[in-house]
Amino acid sequence: MTTTPLADPADAPAWFTEALAAPVEAAAVDVDGLPIAYRAWGAPGQPGLVLVHGGAAHSRWWDHIAPLLTDGHRVAAIDLSGHGDSGRREKYTLDEWAQEVMAVAHAAGIAAPPVVIGHSMGGFVALRAAGMFGSELAGIVVIDSPVHDLTPEDRAARDARAFGPLRVYPSAEAAMARFRPIPDQPALPYIRAHVAATSIRPVEGGWSWKFDPAIFGRPQATPALLHQLDCRVALFHAQHGIVPPQTTELMYDKLGRRAPVIEVPAAGHHVMLDQPIALVTGLRTLLSDWDHSLPARP
Numbered sequence: 209m210t211t212t213p214l215a216d217p218a219d220a221p222a223w224f225t226e227a228l229a230a231p232v233e234a235a236a237v238d239v240d241g242l243p244i245a246y247r248a249w250g251a252p253g254q255p256g257l258v259l260v261h262g263g264a265a266h267s268r269w270w271d272h273i274a275p276l277l278t279d280g281h282r283v284a285a286i287d288l289s290g291h292g293d294s295g296r297r298e299k300y301t302l303d304e305w306a307q308e309v310m311a312v313a314h315a316a317g318i319a320a321p322p323v324v325i326g327h328s329m330g331g332f333v334a335l336r337a338a339g340m341f342g343s344e345l346a347g348i349v350v351i352d353s354p355v356h357d358l359t360p361e362d363r364a365a366r367d368a369r370a371f372g373p374l375r376v377y378p379s380a381e382a383a384m385a386r387f388r389p390i391p392d393q394p395a396l397p398y399i400r401a402h403v404a405a406t407s408i409r410p411v412e413g414g415w416s417w418k419f420d421p422a423i424f425g426r427p428q429a430t431p432a433l434l435h436q437l438d439c440r441v442a443l444f445h446a447q448h449g450i451v452p453p454q455t456t457e458l459m460y461d462k463l464g465r466r467a468p469v470i471e472v473p474a475a476g477h478h479v480m481l482d483q484p485i486a487l488v489t490g491l492r493t494l495l496s497d498w499d500h501s502l503p504a505r506p
Contacts (some may be wrong), residue, residue, distance in 0.1 A: 218469075220398035221486075223276075228402070230275035237315035242295040244308045247271075250278035252317030255346070257495075258309050259285040262328030263388075264419040266292030268326075268406035268452040272399060276488045280499070284316035288333065290420035300423050302433075306337040310344070321439075323495065325349040326478065335433040342438030347498055349442045349491065352449040352477050355433050355459060367421050374421065376414045383408045383415040391450065392398035400481065440503050441467040442494050444487075446475040470494065 229470025235245040247267050257277060259270045267285035274283045287294040288305045297304065313322040323346045326334030338348045377383035387404035389395065408415045441463050445456050456469055470490050475483040478496070 215471065224272050224398055227275040229274045230278075232271075232275075235260065235310050235315065236294070239289070239308045239311045240304070242289055242297060244289060244295070244312060245293040246284050246316060247274070247282045247310045248282065248316040249274050250282045250360050252282055253319045253504060254280060255320040255322070255499075256282035256284065256313070256316070256318030257323045257325055258313050258316075258317075258318070259283065260288065260309060260324060260333050261285070261291065261327035262330050262332030265330075265419070266290075266407065266418060268482055269403055271373060271402065271406070272484055274486060277491060277495070279492075281495070282316060282318050284312050286312045288330075290423040292418050294451075296420045296422070296430075300427070302332055302336040303340065305333045306340050309333060309337050310341055321346040323347045323498070324347065325351065325491065326353065327351040327480070328353055332433065333357070335437075338433065338437040338439050338441065339433060345439040347440030347442065349444060351444040351479060351487075352446040352451050354451050355356045356482070358429070374416045376411055376416050378414045380405075380408060380410075381413045383417070388479060389478045392476055393448075393478060393482060394483070395478065395481035399484065403481070404457075437463065440498060443467050443469045444479070445469060445471045445489060446477055446483075447471055447473050448475060449477040449479070468494070 223319050224485060230249060233248045234245070235248070236245045245267065246297060259267070261267060261273060266328055267287045270285040277283050286309060288308060290296050290300050308384035309324055321344055323336050324334040326332070326348070328351070332355060334348040335355065338345060349484060377386065383403070384404040387400070404456070407418055409418050419450055443456060443459055445451060459467070470477050472483050472486050475486065479487045
């Protein structure tokens with residue numbers, strides 16, 4: 209892993225600094241005896257969204273995205289158990305994570321059935337939530353999730369290329385400088401610096417990453433997640449992501465050919481790191497359509 213210089217926050221554009229300065233509530237809800245942390249933007253009591261991060265990531269990957277989705281919405285971003293500031297479990301499952309998502313939707317004050325938006329592994333969680341709680345959801349959005357295969361984070365962990373025992377760094381700066389996404393890709397430097405800074409915590413002897421390496425020991429997701437779901441579904445495809453067009457077509461077929469497929473141009477797998485405004489534009493357009501139209505009949 210190479211060391212990457214940190215960006216100067218002064219180089220960030222106004223939209224980014226304004227998003228990070230937006231009012232946000234940080235809270236936690238108990239789910240099966242464990243604190244599940246989340247962050248929430250916008251007024252409670254509105255229809256809303258729950259944003260679900262990928263493997264080894266956390267809610268703050270969405271800090272610059274969530275405030276741009278609050279027009280008419282309450283927006284919550286979750287730290288799944290084993291991630292971010294949430295507690296750790298002895299084992300992790302998609303079922304448990306789906307239950308955590310629903311608990312956060314209720315605790316955050318989302319008034320109507322929420323839309324769950326999941327990236328990478330978070331897309332698996334969104335699909336499982338739809339399978340378990342479909343009639344209680346307004347819809348799900350799956351962003352560059354390879355449901356036929358392991359996520360790149362899972363594969364790197366199983367191949368022992370990353371996400372092994374957590375290393376302790378002597379300073380926050382040393383830890384942040386070692387941050388890189390898996391798979392590695394270009395990222396806007398000010399976003400990379402923010403995500404790196406929020407991915408670490410103080411530990412005995414220095415600083416380390418927030419995630420629990422045991423998250424990668426869960427059972428593998430399968431295409432069975434793509435059975436007919438009792439809520440709306442949309443697929444977001446990163447042009448330079450990890451999901452090939454034929455896999456997206458397979459997902460579309462298994463979902464009954466009713467899920468819109470939206471490509472984010474020039475985006476790598478971690479769309480919020482390199483093409484955040486294009487991602488927000490796509491999500492705003494989709495949500496506006498869903499707010500003013502009826503679901504297609506099976």
